[in-house]
Amino acid sequence: MTAAGTQIGSQPEAVYAGSVCAAMACAGVVGRLLGRPGEGLRRARLLCADGAEPVPRWSGPGGPAVEAVARTARRLGARVGRAGWCLAAGALLAVLGESVLPLLAGAVAVPLLGRRLRGRERRRAEEAREAAVIDLCSAVAGELRAGRTPERALLATGMPGFGDAGAAVLAAARFGGDVPDALRQAARQKGAGGLGGVAACWQVAVDGGAGLADGLDRVAGSLRAERDQREELRAQLAGPRSTALVLALLPAFGLLLGGAMGARPLHVLLHSPAGWACLAGAGLLEWAGLAWVSRIVRTAERGGSG
Numbered sequence: 001m002t003a004a005g006t007q008i009g010s011q012p013e014a015v016y017a018g019s020v021c022a023a024m025a026c027a028g029v030v031g032r033l034l035g036r037p038g039e040g041l042r043r044a045r046l047l048c049a050d051g052a053e054p055v056p057r058w059s060g061p062g063g064p065a066v067e068a069v070a071r072t073a074r075r076l077g078a079r080v081g082r083a084g085w086c087l088a089a090g091a092l093l094a095v096l097g098e099s100v101l102p103l104l105a106g107a108v109a110v111p112l113l114g115r116r117l118r119g120r121e122r123r124r125a126e127e128a129r130e131a132a133v134i135d136l137c138s139a140v141a142g143e144l145r146a147g148r149t150p151e152r153a154l155l156a157t158g159m160p161g162f163g164d165a166g167a168a169v170l171a172a173a174r175f176g177g178d179v180p181d182a183l184r185q186a187a188r189q190k191g192a193g194g195l196g197g198v199a200a201c202w203q204v205a206v207d208g209g210a211g212l213a214d215g216l217d218r219v220a221g222s223l224r225a226e227r228d229q230r231e232e233l234r235a236q237l238a239g240p241r242s243t244a245l246v247l248a249l250l251p252a253f254g255l256l257l258g259g260a261m262g263a264r265p266l267h268v269l270l271h272s273p274a275g276w277a278c279l280a281g282a283g284l285l286e287w288a289g290l291a292w293v294s295r296i297v298r299t300a301e302r303g304g305s306g
Contacts, residue, residue, distance in 0.1 A: 099270035126191030132161035137220035
């Protein structure tokens, strides 16, 4: 047996299997943060529990220890944030792989993942404002048909979800200010562009005496149709996104298979010049593939929304 074979046989395979499992855990955390699988199951559990968040419990052996680890992980996640888990996983891989490269990669991934998560939060806020505009139009139209004046109808409905701009609109309605202009100012927020249509309907109703309720119904119907079209497009693009995510995680399964065969892939990748070159090339190819798929999806979304 050669010296290399003796060295491979002398090393415990559990160390390499643990390293690969840690890498797969990090990839799974990133995939969960980006895709959020299991959200429907969580909502179903919430409905069955009458709105109370169910506490997962481990019924197997070592249940208290597992629950203690889960509580510690949740507390740590609340402190470091979801993007901070990349740094923690990189530190774990650095210890198991005896290399500083995973720690550096985790540190680089923290701001990148944080930016992506912040962008997703911004998109959620935009969608929430769009839904608030639709609810506002429907509610004000209902109040108008009940016999209220436009200003009273707007004050009775309120403008939740628009912050200081919504408070300015309510102040204009309460004290006889320029409500259409205040609505146009509020429409500058991301996702609140429908308020521009509300301002136009308000201006026409005040100047020409047209029915404001019918105009608001048309604005709400148009916004609702655009939202439904966008949601349908997202549902159609869910398959390509999932396929791209699965393909991006396939190298982790390759590392697992190599570790199970005793090939020590982490040692090769982290402790040899050829491994560094393979690691850099693989990272570039992964980034290029994900960027290409993201561009295709964004182009499809813009084409569908346009």
